Amino acid sequence: MKHLLSTADLSRAEAIHILDVAEEMAEVNQREVRKLPALRGKTVVNLFFEDSTRTRISFEAAAKRLSADVLNFAAKGSSVSKGESLKDTVQTLGAMGIDGIVIRHSASGAPRVLADADWIDVPVVNAGDGTHEHPTQALLDAFTMRRRLHGAGSRGQGLDGVRVLIVGDVLHSRVARSNAWLLRTLGASVTFAAPPTLLPVSSTPFGAAVHHDLDVALAEDPDVVMTLRIQQERMNDAFFPNPREYTRHWGLTASRFGRLSERTLVMHPGPMNRGLEIAGVAADDPRSTVVEQVENGVSVRMAVLYLALTGASTAQHSSTEPKESVA
Numbered sequence: 001m002k003h004l005l006s007t008a009d010l011s012r013a014e015a016i017h018i019l020d021v022a023e024e025m026a027e028v029n030q031r032e033v034r035k036l037p038a039l040r041g042k043t044v045v046n047l048f049f050e051d052s053t054r055t056r057i058s059f060e061a062a063a064k065r066l067s068a069d070v071l072n073f074a075a076k077g078s079s080v081s082k083g084e085s086l087k088d089t090v091q092t093l094g095a096m097g098i099d100g101i102v103i104r105h106s107a108s109g110a111p112r113v114l115a116d117a118d119w120i121d122v123p124v125v126n127a128g129d130g131t132h133e134h135p136t137q138a139l140l141d142a143f144t145m146r147r148r149l150h151g152a153g154s155r156g157q158g159l160d161g162v163r164v165l166i167v168g169d170v171l172h173s174r175v176a177r178s179n180a181w182l183l184r185t186l187g188a189s190v191t192f193a194a195p196p197t198l199l200p201v202s203s204t205p206f207g208a209a210v211h212h213d214l215d216v217a218l219a220e221d222p223d224v225v226m227t228l229r230i231q232q233e234r235m236n237d238a239f240f241p242n243p244r245e246y247t248r249h250w251g252l253t254a255s256r257f258g259r260l261s262e263r264t265l266v267m268h269p270g271p272m273n274r275g276l277e278i279a280g281v282a283a284d285d286p287r288s289t290v291v292e293q294v295e296n297g298v299s300v301r302m303a304v305l306y307l308a309l310t311g312a313s314t315a316q317h318s319s320t321e322p323k324e325s326v327a
Contacts, residue, residue: 001307003115003124007135007182012158015185019143020155021303022296028065029299038306039068042099047089048127049075049105054270054294055127055137059102062301068309071098086110087119094120100309101125108132123308131172137269138178140300142186144289145224147296148265160187165217166208167193168228168250168277171200175269176228180206193217195250214250218259225260226267227252227278243276250277257282265289 001014010018028036044063046056056072063070073093090101100123103111108130115124128134145162146154164183170176170192180190190208192199199205211217218225230246247253252266257279260266266278266288274280283290 022300025302026299039066043069047103134174138182140297158186162188163222164224165222224265254279
C-alpha cells in the first residue's frame with residue numbers, strides 16, 4: 001500500500017487486511033509498554049492545513065507507538081500564512097528527509113494531488129480533505145463495528161448483512177462518504193437519513209439508500225445508528241430553520257433512543273454537539289461506541305502507517321503479523 005487517499009480505492013480483501021493488522025496493533029496497545037520498533041528511523045510529518053485535535057493527536061500517537069519520529073506542521077503561523085504554496089511546503093519538508101506525510105487540507109482532492117505530483121516520493125495518508133473523504137475515520141468505524149458484532153472472532157470478517165443508518169449532515173460530511181463506500185465494500189447496507197437540504201442531489205448518494213423521515217428509518221431496525229456532526233464551519237447558508245427544529249426532526253433524542261433495539265449500536269465520529277444531533281443519554285449508554293472509536297483510531301492508524309511506510313502488501317488477505325512480531 002503506497003498511499004491511503006480514499007476508501008473507494010480499497011478492495012474488500014485490502015480493507016479486511018488493514019482491519020486485521022489493526023487487530024494486531026490493538027493487542028500492542030493493551031501492553032504495559034505500548035511500543036513497536038516497526039518504523040524506527042523513519043520520520044512522519046503531520047501536515048495539517050486545517051484545525052484538528054483528535055485526528056492529529058491520534059496519528060501522532062500511532063506513529064510514536066511504531067517508534068517513528070514525528071514532525072507536526074500547522075498552517076497557522078507557518079510560511080503558508082505568508083503565501084507559500086503546497087508544492088513549496090512539501091518540497092521543503094522533503095529536503096529534510098521525511099518518509100511519510102499525513103495530510104489534512106480544506107481543499108477536496110489535495111491529498112491526491114500531492115500523491116500524484118512529482119514534488120516528493122513518499123507515502124501519503126489522507127487525514128481529511130474538504131468535504132471529500134476521511135478514510136481512516138471510516139476504517140476505525142468499521143473496525144469498531146466488527147469488534148462489537150463479531151467479538152474475538154472478528155479477524156478475517158467483513159460486515160456482511162449489517163444495516164447501518166447514517167443520520168444528519170451528509171452533504172458536508174467526509175465521514176459519510178468514506179463510510180458509505182467502505183461499509184458497502186465490506187458487505188453492509190447503508191442508508192442516509194437527512195433533510196433534502198443536507199443531502200447530495202442524487203437518489204442514491206454514494207450508493208446508499210435515502211430516508212427523509214428519521215422515525216421511519218429507525219423503525220426499520222438498523223444494527224448501527226451513526227449520527228453526524230453538523231458541519232457549521234462549512235455551511236454558508238441556512239440548511240435548516242434552527243437548532244431546535246433540527247433536533248426535533250433529525251436528532252437522536254432520548255425518546256428515539258429509547259425505541260431502539262437493545263442490540264443497536266450508537267456511533268458518532270466526534271466531536272459531538274450534545275443536545276443537537278445526539279442526546280446525552282444516547283452518547284453515554286453502553287451501546288454507544290464513541291469512546292471505543294477514539295481508542296480504536298490509534299490502532300487503525302498504526303496499521304495504515306505500518307503498511308504504507310514499510311511497503312507491506314495488502315493485495316491478499318492473511319493474518320500475517322508485522323515483521324516485528326506483536327505476539
